[in-house]
Amino acid sequence: MLSTMMKQIQRPTILGSYPPEDVTFLLKDLSEFNLEIGTEDREEAIQNGRHYSEMLPIEYKPSNEYIQLFHKLLRDNARQVASAVATVAELIFREHGSITVLASLARAGTPIGILIKRYLKMVHSVDLPHYSISIIRGKGIDENALIYMLQQHPDHEIQFVDGWTGKGAIRQVLIKSVLEFNQQYKTSLSHDLAVLADPGECVNTFGTRKDFVIPSSCLNSTVSGLLSRTVIRNDLIENHEFHGVKFYKDWGKDDLSQLFVETICAYFYSVTEExxxxxxxxxxxxxxxxxxWKGTKDLQAIQKEFNIRDINLIKPGVGETTRVLLRRVPWKIIVNDKENTDLKHILVLARERGVEIVVNTKLAYACCGIIKPLHDE
Known part of the structure; x- marks a missing residue:
């Protein structure tokens, strides 16, 4: 197997604000390049056919009210998040043991992978290697990152990790990418994806299928090691290099990445038994x-009700709805219950951006964000 993978791959560099023992980023530092585009211009470019991975949104600067709400959500939901982490970690450990590599999908998966690694080290005294790698809808997974992990850990299984699922688009990309990789390199990687919340029932390894708020979904780089989302551009990335990312060092005073991890870790011993x-x-x-994949019916009904041609404009689940409000041009937010405490930050963001809230009590997800169609639907 390895004889087919003697390709020289870029060596990892130190990136982000996490301690190196928590995670190794298999990503190229593109911090010197100006890749950010205003939200409206970026949305227009995407809907006109430019791929979202070729540019970055301008990082959202949270209001004081929103930051206070983040801290409250973290306090209120820390135990629930810890329980979901512990459940996923126990499934991974009991099925695969200690010869496992954790491969978090950057960037939402990174803090979750760190938490799984920390849990297994604290509770089972097992220190699994953990990497953060890129996967991009419409482009696929970073093959150089897969090759690097296989070169470094030839006897290990790779377990992919993300934060949550929406309609399962990334899960579908992962399945396709891994199958193609296995065929090309004669490997037998599993495309199993471990997440904390799986409300759309798109994966087999999950902490819960409840659509609840994971506080790390509420912010961007300041809860993900000060890294941007990943970028893939042929003019910036050579054949032997990893997908790219920007490191926002200047945001250091606002960084809550370690606070998030440490707050959740404090609950691990109390949730281990259950x-x-x-x-x-x-x-x-x-x-x-x-x-x-039960969430598909909900999406089809929403698509028909609001006459939306492109289903990719519909983002179901708390995590995906938060992303719509933070870095896209939102049109409507659908919620199943305005009194749901998991949606407080959604309502704050919607109010700040002047977005209509629609109540649909039959919605399987807690909420759903709809990106504004910029062309006639």
Whole structure:
């Protein structure tokens, strides 16, 4: 297998604000380049056919009210997040053991991968290697990152990690990318994706299928090691290099990445017993872990109701709706219950941006964001 992978790959460099022992970023530093485009211009470019990975949104500067709400959500939901982390970590450890590489999908997956790594080290005294790699809808996974991990850990299995699922678009990209990689390099990688929340039932390894707020979804770089989302451009990245990313060092005083991780870690020992039981239950009853993709019907109904041609403009789930409000041009936000405490930050962001809130009590997700169509629908 490795004989087909003697390609010389870029060596990792130190990136981000996390301690190096938490994660190794298999990403190229593009901090010297001006890649940011205003939200309206970027949205128009995307809807006119330019790929979103060729440019970056301007980082959202949170209001004081929003930052205070983030801290409250973190306090209120820390134990629930810790429980989901512990459940996922127990599933990974019990199925694959200590010869596992954690491969977080940058950037939302990175803090989750760190938490899984920390949990297994604290509770099981196992220190798994952890990398953060890029995967991009419409482009695929970073093959150089996969090759590098296989070169460094030839006897390990790779477990992909992300924060949550929406309609499962990245899961579909992962499946396609891994199958193509396996065929090309004669490998047998699994495309299993581990997430904390899987409300659309798109994966088999999850902490919960409840659509709840994971506080790391509420911010951008300042809760993800001060890194941007990933970039892929042929004029900036050579054949042997990883996908690109920007390191926002100047945001250091606003960085909450370590606070998020440490706050969740403080609950690990208190949730170990219940999460272990839950993981064992999933392992004993595989049917509970089936990927039914049930959220698809909701999306099709929304697409028909609002006459939206491109289903990619519909972003279901708390995490994806937050992203719509932080870095896209939102049109409407659909919620199933305005009193749901997991949606407080959604309502604040919607108010700040003047976005209409629509209530649909039959919605399977807690909420759904719709990006404004810039052409006649």
């Amino acid at each position: 999460s272990s039981r839950l993981a064992l239950g999933y392992l004993e009853c595989p049917d509970q872990r089936s990927d039914t």
